[in-house]
Each structure stands twice: as structure tokens, then as C-alpha cells.
Amino acid sequence: MMDGVEQLSAEEAGAFSSGTLATIACCLCGTSIEPNPSNMCVSCLRAQVDITEGIPKELAIYYCRNCGRYLQPPKAWIAAELESPELLTLCIKRLKGLSRVKLVDAGFRWTEPHSRRINVRLTIQKEVFARTILQQEFIVVYTVLYQQCDACKRDAAKIEAWQAVVQARQKVDHKRTFYYLEQLLLKHGAHQDALGIKETGDGIDFYFANRSHAVKLLAFLGDVVPLRHKSSEHLVTHDTHNNTYNYKYSFSAEIAPVCRDDLVVLPPKLSNSMGGIGPLVLVSRVSASVSLVDPTAVRTAELPASAFWKTPFAPIMTSRALTEYTVLDIETTGETAGRFAAAEVTVARSSDLGVNDSTVLVRSHLGHVLHIGDLVSGYDVRSAIYNDSLVAGHKASFELPDVVLVRKTYPRRNRARGRKWRLARLAVEMADDDTRVARGAAGVRDPATRDAEQREVFLQELEQDAELRSNVNLYRADDVAAAAAATAPDAAAMTDTTPVDVAPEAAVDADEDDVDGYPEVPLEELLDALDISPPAGGEDGDGEDGDDGGDDADA
Known part of the structure; x- marks a missing residue:
């Protein structure tokens, strides 16, 4: 001691001069730690504060063994494989309380496939004190319970699935209106409630499980095309004991037989x-x-x-x-x-x-x-x-x-070979060739060729008319050559992301210099197509889809 001041040792003086932060003892266990607002070490902080509070650790999900789909409440059923991104999304959406924390990571913990248990590993973060963020990992166990979906119940009872049908018809010798309606349905999602879509002689039939879904589609069609309709109902069953009736409803929608350029x-x-x-x-x-x-x-x-x-x-x-x-x-x-x-x-x-x-x-x-x-x-x-x-x-x-x-x-060229965009398609059950030939023009024997020519005309109209194109979702073609070569007429297995740049044989080769001033579709109008197919490595890939918008139709 000298003049009432304690003399510092050499080590203490060096630490003080170098600016090293002073340490404190944890208020619970006494461990030396750097100062923080809680004055506790990480171990004690985790023991005292549970950031997973309010998040359930055990849940039940329902699985239909007949069709292999999971229930997404309230009544939607989705198909998902084990440890797939779709199943992970379904599990996370079922959790309550995640809005109060930040989800950092999520994944599966492997379990036996027959155990009827799905373990999901979650990593979350939350600010527990001022400038103190705690991260924690925990497991949520999902118990898989068996439950039949509505479609499988109807199949088991041998009851026809549909309750209402919308029969869209137009008395013309081409399909330009239905090509455009197809794109509007995809853009606005008006077809999502349909159990099935079937092509007929001069139109398309939409089958629904509920009458309200059919009325909703009918209202959409009335907003985009000049339409008149009439309805009928057919009594299927009648229970005299409780006075209940079961009807099938049919809506006949007739589209005006006038089209653009008529x-x-x-x-x-x-x-x-x-x-x-x-x-x-x-x-x-x-x-x-x-x-x-x-x-x-x-x-x-x-x-x-x-x-x-x-x-x-x-x-x-x-x-x-x-x-x-x-x-x-x-x-x-x-x-x-x-x-x-x-x-x-x-x-x-x-x-x-x-x-x-x-x-x-x-x-x-x-x-x-x-x-x-x-x-x-x-x-x-x-x-x-x-x-x-x-x-x-x-x-x-x-x-x-x-x-x-x-x-x-513009001069006739094979435009499909250089087309850098494609359209989505509805999963439509195609009519047989006899019906398609009867619907087509006289002398045309090949319905696939006729449909391909009509679709190519529709695609060229989209390229030439920006106003018509504004109501359609155009997707980038990842492989332009493959998109142009996709001329197979069989559409039975088409899905919502099937390329449809189908073109007939052209008299002029596309390799010629295209100096005719033919309008090009700007790249900023194209959307990234949704791709859910796994990459070559075998892992699931992600994709993007474009936003919906637009209103009227130009049939």
C-alpha cells in the first residue's frame, strides 16, 4: 500500500492497459462470464428460460392409406412422401406458437417407416432480454393416425364422386375460346375444386363434389365470356325416414358463338x-x-x-x-x-x-x-x-x-423453334379420336394435327397481341429446343406445368434470318415455371411460380 492506493501487479496492469473486458460471476453457478443483461451464463439461462414454451411437442396428423395423402386442415388432402419438403411444410403449418419466435432451421429425424411416428427437428431463436438472443433446438413428434379421405369413402361405398357438373359449350369449328379459357382458369385458380376435367365434342365438362363449387366456376365463366346457362337436377336417393334428398346437378353453359376477328x-x-x-x-x-x-x-x-x-x-x-x-x-x-x-x-x-x-x-x-x-x-x-x-x-x-x-x-415461319416461352396446361381427359374427328372440319382425319395447328395459331396471336397476352401467364422455357420439339399430341398425362409450344410442320425453315419485324415477347413478361422434380443428385429441389393477376378474356 502506498498513499492509500493498492499497487497493481504486472499482469493486472498489462490486462488493464490492453483493454480486456472485466468478467463477472454468474449469479446462479458462479462461473466467470462476460457481463450481460441477465448476469447468467448460457447454461443457467437455458435452464431458467424456455423459448419453446407454448409450442406443442406432440401432435397428430391424419393419413389415408388408400390414396397415400395427408389431411391438411380443415378438409384438404395433399400427397407427400416421407421426409419430403411437402410433408415438412405440412408439419410446420400444424404448429402453433411459431409466430412468437424465429424459425432458423427445420428437418427430419429418421424413424422407422412403420413406426407411425414422424420426428421433426426445429431450431428457433428468440430475444429473451435486451440484446440477448437465445437459440434452442428441439424435437416435435407427430403421430400418424389413419383416416379415410372423402374420395376414398365414396369409392368404398361405390358412390359416384361428382355431385355437380358444368358443361361449357361453344358451337364453333375451332377451340380458340377454350385455349384462352384454359389459361384464365390456370391464372386465377378457378379449376382447383374440380374433381376432373373432360373434353367433349364441342366443349369441356367440369366435375365437382359440391354444387357450390360448380356455381362458383359458372360465375367465373360469366365474368370472362358472354355466357348463358340453365340448370337441371336429378334425384339420386331419397330417405323417407328423415326426409333427406340426394341430387346431382347439371349446369349447361353456352358461350356465344362469336370470337375475335369474326x-x-x-x-x-x-x-x-x-x-x-x-x-x-x-x-x-x-x-x-x-x-x-x-x-x-x-x-x-x-x-x-x-x-x-x-x-x-x-x-x-x-x-x-x-x-x-x-x-x-x-x-x-x-x-x-x-x-x-x-x-x-x-x-x-x-x-x-x-x-x-x-x-x-x-x-x-x-x-x-x-x-x-x-x-x-x-x-x-x-x-x-x-x-x-x-x-x-x-x-x-x-x-x-x-x-x-x-x-x-407476318410471313409464315416455324415460330415454335425459337420460342423462349411456354404455357401451362390443365390436366384434361381427352376425348377419343372419333369424337374429335366428328367435331373438326370436314376432310381432316388426324385430330392431333388439327389441334396442334389451332394451338399454334393461338400461340402466335399471343405473341402479336400484347393486350391479349396481358391476361395469360407465360413461363420461361428452360430448354428452348426441347420446348419446341414437344409436339406429341397425347395430352392424357399433361399436368399444370407441361410445355405446350406445339407447332405443325412449316413450309419455311426457322433457320432463315427473321427480318420480318415479327413481335417478340419481352423477357420481363415471362415468369419462372414451378419445377418440383428432384435434381440429378436425388434431393428435392425448389422452384418458383409466378403471381396471378389480370381480369377479362379475349376469346
């Missing part, structure tokens, strides 16, 4: 009620209402579904009768209607170039997109064969033009 002549009363538009008009868009454009007067109008079904009409020419023309001269008039602009266009059949000098002067609504040298699709009305009753009732002064231009087009 040429129609409006009935006189309907034309007058819409302000005198037409009567010769083009269908520019189909959603819950029908958008019409007068190609000569360049006027537009909207026809509600209710007004259409009060005065139904059929097109005099459809897109199957389109002819390719070449623009020789164009002069705009300055008249506009929405996105359309009037123009005087001189065109000639592309097949007549170099053969004769036959040209036609046409007044068109495509002045905003056409230029000299462009190709344009149109209807050759002067040589068309149609039902005279479709134009009956109009004044004798009404005359049809020689040519009606519909839309700009």
Missing part, C-alpha cells in the same frame, strides 16, 4: 339500338361483353352479353377464311376511334403478285399499324359463300364490300 352482320334492330353502327362489323375483342368495330366508318361499340342473347346472331365469316393481302399503298384520313385510325388502303392478294394486276381499294380501320409492303389478313367477301339469312332484313341499298381487312400479319 365478321358479323348485326340484325337491324340491334344495329339501330347501338346508334346505327354497321351493320357490317368486326369483333375486335370478347370478354364479358363483345367489342365491335365498324371497319368502314371506324366506329366502336360494346355489346353486353344480355343484349346479345336477346338478339343472337352468327358470323358470316370466321378466322378460318382469312386471306393474306399485301399493302401496295395507304393514305390515312385522320379519323380515329380509340386505338383505331381510318385509312384508304390499296391491297392485292399475296398469291396474285406477279401473276396479275388485280388490286382492291379498301377503307380500313388499321391505319395506325399498316405501312406499304406490310402483310395483312382480310376477308375476301366478294367470293365468299355465306347464308343469306344472316344479312336478311336490311335495306336493299346495303351492300357488302369486296374486302374487309382484319389485322396485320
Whole structure:
């Protein structure tokens, strides 16, 4: 001691000068520790604070032995293999109290497959004191109990699974509307409650276990296409003791037989009620209402579904009768209607170039997109064969033009080979070939070829029309060559992620320089496809799926 101050040893003086933190004794066991807000060591802290409190350590999950699915409350059944990511997700979702902690890691602890026990290892973190975070690992034991799902109960009782069916029909000679409806159903998930989807002669049948699910789908279809429907019910069983009835419900949904690019002549009363538009008009868009454009007067109008079904009409020419023309001269008039602009266009059949000098002067609504040298699709009305009753009732002064231009087009190429995107498909039970041939055009014997050609036309319409494409989920094709080569017509095993870039044989090779200005789908519009197949290493892989959005349909 010197002057009342204790002299420090050399070691203490060195530790003090080097800035080493002082240690304290744990308030419970006395172990030397660094200071912390709890003044306890890690062992004592874990003994005093249980961050797993409120999280159950034992739970029961239900498993159907017949179909191999697990119950996801309240009533959904999902298929999952042992120690799969799907089963792990199901187990974690069953735990209550995880919202109060941070889940760091999760996995399985191996158990005997026949033990009916699933051990899930969880690692969680929680802040127990200020600036003190405690991490702990624990095991949750799930007991597997057996329970039959509703589908297996119906199968065991030999009761037909479906209770309601929606029969969507359209009396046309193509499937463009159903191709678009398929994409809308996938995007909005409107098909998820369906027990099965089956293609028929001129439409699709959707089977449901509950009547409410069928009504929900019917309401969705009414929001995207001009639709009318009627319902019927069939008595299956009747219990006289407790006065209960079991019905099967059928909903017949008829879609208006007009599609995009159809040429129609409006009935006189309907034309007058819409302000005198037409009567010769083009269908520019189909959603819950029908958008019409007068190609000569360049006027537009909207026809509600209710007004259409009060005065139904059929097109005099459809897109199957389109002819390719070449623009020789164009002069705009300055008249506009929405996105359309009037123009005087001189065109000639592309097949007549170099053969004769036959040209036609046409007044068109495509002045905003056409230029000299462009190709344009149109209807050759002067040589068309149609039902005279479709134009009956109009004044004798009404005359049809020689040519009606519909839309700009591009040279024919095999576009599928360079397509960098693909669509999803519904798991549809396909109709037999006899039914498909009967539904198709006369003289077409191969239904697979016909369906492939129609689907390729639909894919090209998506590429050329950004507005039509905005309501469809387009996915990146990981292997462009493989996607283009996926031309197998058998769709019986198709799932929601099956590539459908199916193309018929083209007369022109895709290796030619594509300098025709054909529109490309921007990469920012493409979504990452969901891939749940395991990688080569045998472990489960993860994937991403795009978000849903969009509203109306353009059938």
C-alpha cells in the first residue's frame, strides 16, 4: 500500500492497459462470464428460460392409406412422401406458437417407416432480454393416425364422386375460346375444386363434389365470356325416414358463338339500338361483353352479353377464311376511334403478285399499324359463300364490300423453334379420336394435327397481341429446343406445368434470318415455371411460380 492506493501487479496492469473486458460471476453457478443483461451464463439461462414454451411437442396428423395423402386442415388432402419438403411444410403449418419466435432451421429425424411416428427437428431463436438472443433446438413428434379421405369413402361405398357438373359449350369449328379459357382458369385458380376435367365434342365438362363449387366456376365463366346457362337436377336417393334428398346437378353453359376477328352482320334492330353502327362489323375483342368495330366508318361499340342473347346472331365469316393481302399503298384520313385510325388502303392478294394486276381499294380501320409492303389478313367477301339469312332484313341499298381487312400479319415461319416461352396446361381427359374427328372440319382425319395447328395459331396471336397476352401467364422455357420439339399430341398425362409450344410442320425453315419485324415477347413478361422434380443428385429441389393477376378474356 502506498498513499492509500493498492499497487497493481504486472499482469493486472498489462490486462488493464490492453483493454480486456472485466468478467463477472454468474449469479446462479458462479462461473466467470462476460457481463450481460441477465448476469447468467448460457447454461443457467437455458435452464431458467424456455423459448419453446407454448409450442406443442406432440401432435397428430391424419393419413389415408388408400390414396397415400395427408389431411391438411380443415378438409384438404395433399400427397407427400416421407421426409419430403411437402410433408415438412405440412408439419410446420400444424404448429402453433411459431409466430412468437424465429424459425432458423427445420428437418427430419429418421424413424422407422412403420413406426407411425414422424420426428421433426426445429431450431428457433428468440430475444429473451435486451440484446440477448437465445437459440434452442428441439424435437416435435407427430403421430400418424389413419383416416379415410372423402374420395376414398365414396369409392368404398361405390358412390359416384361428382355431385355437380358444368358443361361449357361453344358451337364453333375451332377451340380458340377454350385455349384462352384454359389459361384464365390456370391464372386465377378457378379449376382447383374440380374433381376432373373432360373434353367433349364441342366443349369441356367440369366435375365437382359440391354444387357450390360448380356455381362458383359458372360465375367465373360469366365474368370472362358472354355466357348463358340453365340448370337441371336429378334425384339420386331419397330417405323417407328423415326426409333427406340426394341430387346431382347439371349446369349447361353456352358461350356465344362469336370470337375475335369474326365478321358479323348485326340484325337491324340491334344495329339501330347501338346508334346505327354497321351493320357490317368486326369483333375486335370478347370478354364479358363483345367489342365491335365498324371497319368502314371506324366506329366502336360494346355489346353486353344480355343484349346479345336477346338478339343472337352468327358470323358470316370466321378466322378460318382469312386471306393474306399485301399493302401496295395507304393514305390515312385522320379519323380515329380509340386505338383505331381510318385509312384508304390499296391491297392485292399475296398469291396474285406477279401473276396479275388485280388490286382492291379498301377503307380500313388499321391505319395506325399498316405501312406499304406490310402483310395483312382480310376477308375476301366478294367470293365468299355465306347464308343469306344472316344479312336478311336490311335495306336493299346495303351492300357488302369486296374486302374487309382484319389485322396485320407476318410471313409464315416455324415460330415454335425459337420460342423462349411456354404455357401451362390443365390436366384434361381427352376425348377419343372419333369424337374429335366428328367435331373438326370436314376432310381432316388426324385430330392431333388439327389441334396442334389451332394451338399454334393461338400461340402466335399471343405473341402479336400484347393486350391479349396481358391476361395469360407465360413461363420461361428452360430448354428452348426441347420446348419446341414437344409436339406429341397425347395430352392424357399433361399436368399444370407441361410445355405446350406445339407447332405443325412449316413450309419455311426457322433457320432463315427473321427480318420480318415479327413481335417478340419481352423477357420481363415471362415468369419462372414451378419445377418440383428432384435434381440429378436425388434431393428435392425448389422452384418458383409466378403471381396471378389480370381480369377479362379475349376469346
